[in-house]
Amino acid sequence: VSNEALSRSGDETTGRRGQVLSLLRDHGPLTRTELARRAGLSATTMTRVVSQLIGDGSVEEGATVSRSGTGRPGTNVSIVPGAYRVIGIQIGVGFVRGGVVDVMGRCSTTIGFDYRTGSDAAGVLGSVVEAVATLSERAGVPRDRLLGIGVAVPGPVDQERRRLLMPINLPWRDVAVADRLEPASGLPTLVEHNVRSMALAEARFGAARDAHSVAFVYLRTGIGAGLVIAGQGFQGGVHGAIELGHLRVVDGGAPCVCGGRGCLETVVSERALRATLGRLGLDDDGREPLAALIGVSARRPDVAAELDRIVGHLAAGLAALVNLLTPEVIVLGGAFSTVPDAFIRRLADGTREATFPTIRPSVTLRRSSLGMDGGVNGAATTALDHFFYA
Numbered sequence: 001v002s003n004e005a006l007s008r009s010g011d012e013t014t015g016r017r018g019q020v021l022s023l024l025r026d027h028g029p030l031t032r033t034e035l036a037r038r039a040g041l042s043a044t045t046m047t048r049v050v051s052q053l054i055g056d057g058s059v060e061e062g063a064t065v066s067r068s069g070t071g072r073p074g075t076n077v078s079i080v081p082g083a084y085r086v087i088g089i090q091i092g093v094g095f096v097r098g099g100v101v102d103v104m105g106r107c108s109t110t111i112g113f114d115y116r117t118g119s120d121a122a123g124v125l126g127s128v129v130e131a132v133a134t135l136s137e138r139a140g141v142p143r144d145r146l147l148g149i150g151v152a153v154p155g156p157v158d159q160e161r162r163r164l165l166m167p168i169n170l171p172w173r174d175v176a177v178a179d180r181l182e183p184a185s186g187l188p189t190l191v192e193h194n195v196r197s198m199a200l201a202e203a204r205f206g207a208a209r210d211a212h213s214v215a216f217v218y219l220r221t222g223i224g225a226g227l228v229i230a231g232q233g234f235q236g237g238v239h240g241a242i243e244l245g246h247l248r249v250v251d252g253g254a255p256c257v258c259g260g261r262g263c264l265e266t267v268v269s270e271r272a273l274r275a276t277l278g279r280l281g282l283d284d285d286g287r288e289p290l291a292a293l294i295g296v297s298a299r300r301p302d303v304a305a306e307l308d309r310i311v312g313h314l315a316a317g318l319a320a321l322v323n324l325l326t327p328e329v330i331v332l333g334g335a336f337s338t339v340p341d342a343f344i345r346r347l348a349d350g351t352r353e354a355t356f357p358t359i360r361p362s363v364t365l366r367r368s369s370l371g372m373d374g375g376v377n378g379a380a381t382t383a384l385d386h387f388f389y390a
């Protein structure tokens with residue numbers, strides 16, 4: 001946690017704090033005995049680690065539980081959710097959202113604004129700096145209880161997770177996000193790809209808490225995926241997301257922003273779905289375009305046929321993900337969080353049909369627990385992983 005707290009801890013216990021806190025986050029409350037068993041530590045070491053965590057307010061003792069079998073009854077230890085907080089900022093394409101998030105991933109004070117997608121990065125970052133100041137002030141969290149800032153960005157980030165390299169849907173290049181925010185806020189800052197950060201949030205606190213491997217699929221301006229395997233965010237060779245949207249699903253299809261043709265994004269992305277609505281003479285009525293299409297499909301056979309085509313291509317994309325990576329759970333986020341359950345079930349059926357037979361029974365699709373702007377939770381989870389659970 002803080003440098004002071006870290007310097008107080010001895011060699012034996014250093015590096016164990018994160019492990020113990022993670023166990024309590026995922027399985028708590030637990031007794032010291034149970035913690036020691038799960039962490040593979042001696043009872044003495046565990047007692048010391050827990051004392052430190054109680055000392056800095058990260059955990060507390062709760063009810064005394066009598067264990068089954070032999071031995072003394074133990075006292076449960078659990079995380080104090082409000083012990084520390086982080087600030088999560090999502091920089092989306094045309095919008096920024098922010099929130100103050102506790103160590104159990106719960107978001108309290110929030111803030112947000114929109115910007116023109118032609119704006120330069122420096123101007124938008126200036127507004128983000130102001131938003132961070134406003135958030136800290138409104139939340140009223142003591143300075144030493146605020147651990148840092150996580151920023152979720154719509155594109156790949158550098159190795160050190162300090163810069164946004166090249167968002168495909170914004171005219172920005174190599175933006176030094178952390179270098180701008182750290183001196184202005186006095187808080188350590190980490191930058192992560194938005195889709196990857198949301199995958200992590202679903203695995204830690206959300207719809208995939210119970211799963212060993214999770215694929216998070218995010219539909220908004222584009223469609224991308226993030227993977228979490230055995231609790232670890234998957235980092236491929238490039239620090240972006242899995243470019244599910246650029247899987248070719250239509251032979252000789254429409255041109256794509258990536259320079260290719262017939263990519264999934266030419267069928268399923270906000271832009272493509274809006275174009276489809278327009279072609280069918282429909283309005284979005286203030287809804288997400290996918291939800292709007294689903295809404296009228298029951299009374300318009302031509303819309304229903306179009307939706308069949310969309311589901312088919314989407315299912316082909318998801319089936320490719322399943323065949324290649326076999327995640328236990330696929331969590332559908334962003335604009336998917338606004339569609340009815342029946343559509344998720346239909347998509348799951350379509351995905352199963354297109355999946356290798358022996359994998360079929362394991363295909364599980366869930367709706368995101370994070371809503372449209374899951375990037376705030378994603379950004380915060382990235383910061384918590386680094387500044388609290390490490």
Ligand SMILES: [Zn+2]
Pocket residue numbers: 245246247256257258259260261263265
């Ligand atoms: Zn493409």
